[in-house]
Amino acid sequence: MKIIILKNGKEACEKAALLTIKEIKKKPNLVLGLATGKTMISFYNSLVKHFNKKEVSFFKVKSFNLDEYDGLGKDDKNSFRHYMDKKLFEKIDIREENIFFLDGKSKNVNKTCKEYDKLLNKNRRDLQILGIGRNGHIGFNEPGSNFKSKTRKIRLGRSTLKDNRGAKKFALTMGIKDIIDAKKIILIATGRGKADAIMNTVKGKINENVPSSILQKHKNVILILDKSAASKL
Numbered sequence: 001m002k003i004i005i006l007k008n009g010k011e012a013c014e015k016a017a018l019l020t021i022k023e024i025k026k027k028p029n030l031v032l033g034l035a036t037g038k039t040m041i042s043f044y045n046s047l048v049k050h051f052n053k054k055e056v057s058f059f060k061v062k063s064f065n066l067d068e069y070d071g072l073g074k075d076d077k078n079s080f081r082h083y084m085d086k087k088l089f090e091k092i093d094i095r096e097e098n099i100f101f102l103d104g105k106s107k108n109v110n111k112t113c114k115e116y117d118k119l120l121n122k123n124r125r126d127l128q129i130l131g132i133g134r135n136g137h138i139g140f141n142e143p144g145s146n147f148k149s150k151t152r153k154i155r156l157g158r159s160t161l162k163d164n165r166g167a168k169k170f171a172l173t174m175g176i177k178d179i180i181d182a183k184k185i186i187l188i189a190t191g192r193g194k195a196d197a198i199m200n201t202v203k204g205k206i207n208e209n210v211p212s213s214i215l216q217k218h219k220n221v222i223l224i225l226d227k228s229a230a231s232k233l
């Protein structure tokens with residue numbers, strides 16, 4: 001695990017954006033896994049800033065988001081799809097047909113999850129961007145998630161519901177196995193609230209009660225942290 005510690009969240013997100021842009025320049029048709037949450041807002045702002053300066057194009061990039069609330073679609077302000085549209089997709093040149101998302105409004109959730117997994121298998125992520133929950137969740141894989149889990153519907157835990165305004169009780173999420181399948185992973189964590197999760201991710205025993213601890217086994221992971229998130233390392 002490579003660990004980069006920067007002064008604050010803005011610097012951490014700028015660093016993550018620069019590394020992402022470097023990957024897109026190396027491979028313009030990069031398959032990119034994307035995350036949502038408050039931490040990522042500054043990351044997307046940085047990507048948009050560099051796009052506006054014509055330093056990067058997303059025209060050939062394919063994106064796969066990690067998760068979506070069960071029951072929410074594009075038009076709902078609390079959906080992750082809405083978040084992504086407003087914070088990134090509408091501001092860059094990514095093509096609609098290259099945006100892949102779990103459909104929270106699906107009438108047949110099992111089928112939706114299976115189809116997403118098929119797509120993920122066909123499009124191995126070159127780079128997966130991750131945030132982390134206070135309880136060590138990645139995507140919406142809550143503590144106790146099987147390390148071999150694939151895309152599925154999951155009940156959200158208490159701390160997750162508290163931390164995410166507008167959250168629904170259930171969500172659809174890529175599994176741990178899907179996340180780990182990425183060739184390279186960049187996890188961004190900022191703020192004191194993430195310090196325990198980061199300590200457990202880096203130094204804790206690899207176990208399913210801390211989903212992020214599986215990252216210790218991945219060969220190409222970069223943690224980009226601010227000082228507060230790194231304070232317990």
Ligand code: GLP
Pocket residue numbers: 035036037038039040066067130131132133138139140160163164
């Ligand atoms: C949600 C998302 C995760 C994200 C986490 C942290 O649970 N599903 O992908 O990493 O929130 O969010 P925040 O950055 O708001 O702390």
